[in-house]
Amino acid sequence: MANLNSEIEKRRTFAIISHPDAGKTTLTEKLLLFGGAIHVAGAVKSNKIKKTATSDWMEIEKQRGISVATSVMGFNYGDYKINILDTPGHQDFAEDTFRTLTAVDSVIIVVDVAKGVEQQTRRLMEVCRMRHTPVIIFVNKLDREGRDPFDILDELESELQIKVRPLSWPINIGLHFKGVYNIFEGGLDLFTPDKQKVTERVEINDINDPVIDETIGDRDAAKLREDIELIEGVYPEFNVDDYLAGKVAPVFFGSALNTFGVKELLDCFVQIAPSPRPIHALEREVKPEEEKFTGFVFKIHANMDPNHRSCIAFVKICSGVFQRNAPYKHVRHGKILKFAAPTAFMAQKKDIVDEAYPGDIVGIPDSGNFKIGDTLTEGEELHFKGLPSFSPEMFKYIENTDPMKTKQLNKGIEQLMDEGVAQMFTNQFNGRKIIGTVGQLQFEVIQYRLLHEYGAQCRWEPISLYKACWIESDDKEALEAFKKRKHQFMAIDKEGRDVFLADSGYVLQMAQADFPKIRFHFTSEF
Ligand code: G4P
Numbered sequence: 230m231a232n233l234n235s236e237i238e239k240r241r242t243f244a245i246i247s248h249p250d251a252g253k254t255t256l257t258e259k260l261l262l263f264g265g266a267i268h269v270a271g272a273v274k275s276n277k278i279k280k281t282a283t284s285d286w287m288e289i290e291k292q293r294g295i296s297v298a299t300s301v302m303g304f305n306y307g308d309y310k311i312n313i314l315d316t317p318g319h320q321d322f323a324e325d326t327f328r329t330l331t332a333v334d335s336v337i338i339v340v341d342v343a344k345g346v347e348q349q350t351r352r353l354m355e356v357c358r359m360r361h362t363p364v365i366i367f368v369n370k371l372d373r374e375g376r377d378p379f380d381i382l383d384e385l386e387s388e389l390q391i392k393v394r395p396l397s398w399p400i401n402i403g404l405h406f407k408g409v410y411n412i413f414e415g416g417l418d419l420f421t422p423d424k425q426k427v428t429e430r431v432e433i434n435d436i437n438d439p440v441i442d443e444t445i446g447d448r449d450a451a452k453l454r455e456d457i458e459l460i461e462g463v464y465p466e467f468n469v470d471d472y473l474a475g476k477v478a479p480v481f482f483g484s485a486l487n488t489f490g491v492k493e494l495l496d497c498f499v500q501i502a503p504s505p506r507p508i509h510a511l512e513r514e515v516k517p518e519e520e521k522f523t524g525f526v527f528k529i530h531a532n533m534d535p536n537h538r539s540c541i542a543f544v545k546i547c548s549g550v551f552q553r554n555a556p557y558k559h560v561r562h563g564k565i566l567k568f569a570a571p572t573a574f575m576a577q578k579k580d581i582v583d584e585a586y587p588g589d590i591v592g593i594p595d596s597g598n599f600k601i602g603d604t605l606t607e608g609e610e611l612h613f614k615g616l617p618s619f620s621p622e623m624f625k626y627i628e629n630t631d632p633m634k635t636k637q638l639n640k641g642i643e644q645l646m647d648e649g650v651a652q653m654f655t656n657q658f659n660g661r662k663i664i665g666t667v668g669q670l671q672f673e674v675i676q677y678r679l680l681h682e683y684g685a686q687c688r689w690e691p692i693s694l695y696k697a698c699w700i701e702s703d704d705k706e707a708l709e710a711f712k713k714r715k716h717q718f719m720a721i722d723k724e725g726r727d728v729f730l731a732d733s734g735y736v737l738q739m740a741q742a743d744f745p746k747i748r749f750h751f752t753s754e755f
Contacts, residue, residue, distance in 0.1 A: 245313065307499065325528070334504065338478075360475075400452075568591075620697050650671060672689055699753055
């Protein structure tokens with residue numbers, strides 16, 4: 230067995246996040262090219278679901294298949310083992326992305342230079358901020374006309390609420406884009422618009438080197454020096470510890486499509502990005518270098534074949550060494566399980582692995598044992614935190630339309646909820662089941678999958694709800710009084726916790742004012 234510490238030190242597990250179309254897929258693909266994991270551009274076709282009409286079922290099914298293959302992309306780069314965790318591009322699957330963010334040690338954010346910070350990036354950044362996840366920002370599409378880079382930096386700071394520090398700087402943009410000055414490594418990287426060729430590097434001594442004038446011309450050289458002087462004056466020197474603490478985000482400029490600035494990004498990333506970090510469990514902090522294996526399920530992917538209702542549970546290794554066929558405890562069930570066919574994800578291929586280390590993800594074939602958040606250990610009672618459900622944004626009653634298939638429907642709903650497709654609440658007043666999602670698309674996916682995988686039929690009925698909030702109080706009587714007063718709007722979630730269904734923002738505000746002893750939570754973990 231390899232040395233645990235050095236295996237941990239080698240690993241970089243991260244996610245690339247962006248608003249759709251900023252260039253996440255393209256950047257992922259180029260990183261894989263550098264890692265030798267793929268050999269041709271165009272091999273990664275994940276996330277295209279975002280571009281299809283919501284009712285294009287074949288497309289959704291195809292996507293589900295593809296996204297298993299690209300869920301985790303592992304490759305070696307120099308001495309490093311890199312794991313990229315894919316996140317769905319479509320905003321209706323934002324919750325999937327939130328959960329994936331719990332399994333990464335850092336994040337790269339891609340921003341389109343013309344569009345700046347967009348809505349989804351803002352939301353995802355909130356999650357990173359909550360978790361103090363270190364982020365690096367890649368400003369993409371410099372080959373196209375876009376905004377002034379100083380404006381972009383200001384916008385990143387104000388919109389993402391994080392300090393930024395440019396580590397590369399563009400020389401013009403769009404048609405006149407000539408390349409970047411690499412502040413991190415020193416050096417001039419010249420741009421040649423070519424999808425296959427990588428950056429040409431010009432060695433220079435420092436920013437005053439006359440080679441710069443010879444290479445990019447006097448005017449651009451003067452402008453560059455002015456910009457760099459301004460940067461050095463305005464932004465404090467880059468401090469890795471601040472980056473690791475999630476306080477400052479280094480910024481790179483480039484063009485993913487032209488493979489420009491990508492290697493520089495990757496080289497800096499492997500140097501400064503964190504290897505697996507300690508993870509908080511309810512009981513204690515778990516350090517990756519601990520000898521005993523621990524891990525948790527952050528994603529469940531249903532099998533494509535409706536005849537085999539099996540899933541793949543994605544387990545993030547948190548500590549120790551995971552071994553094939555070793556007995557591990559499924560903490561929620563209190564059962565000992567052995568896994569004969571765990572898969573690792575290297576270079577987009579799934580292979581059975583004998584062992585895996587902290588930071589790695591293994592896929593475990595499963596037939597309904599797991600749900601999101603489940604913990605595996607060598608016997609310890611451990612519950613990892615940080616996999617909250619968020620209050621959904623859309624709600625509908627789910628109704629059975631084929632009474633002969635009630636059992637199938639209930640089983641289907643239960644499994645889809647365990648997979649984290651959506652959340653279910655049972656109204657305590659009328660006993661009806663409410664499904665809550667973050668987007669319309671999920672209702673369609675659920676209906677389709679219930680029919681195709683479980684042979685059950687359902688229809689949706691409208692319910693006008695603003696938010697579902699988890700409630701608690703130290704004062705039992707106050708809690709009971711609240712539940713009594715609001716009995717028509719009380720529900721329980723799948724774990725049996727009390728949930729208040731507020732039908733408007735006003736009602737929620739009034740409830741908060743009238744019942745000061747009640748705490749209202751908008752995520753299921755508090
Ligand atoms: P996403 O995963 O973040 O949604 O974005 P994706 O990589 O799919 O990129 C969105 C579009 O932007 C793609 O064009 C892609 O080719 C283009 N793109 C990515 N990086 C750059 C860049 O550096 N410069 C320029 N000019 N374009 C870039 P598309 O036409 O929508 O898709 P495709 O048909 O090219 O795949």
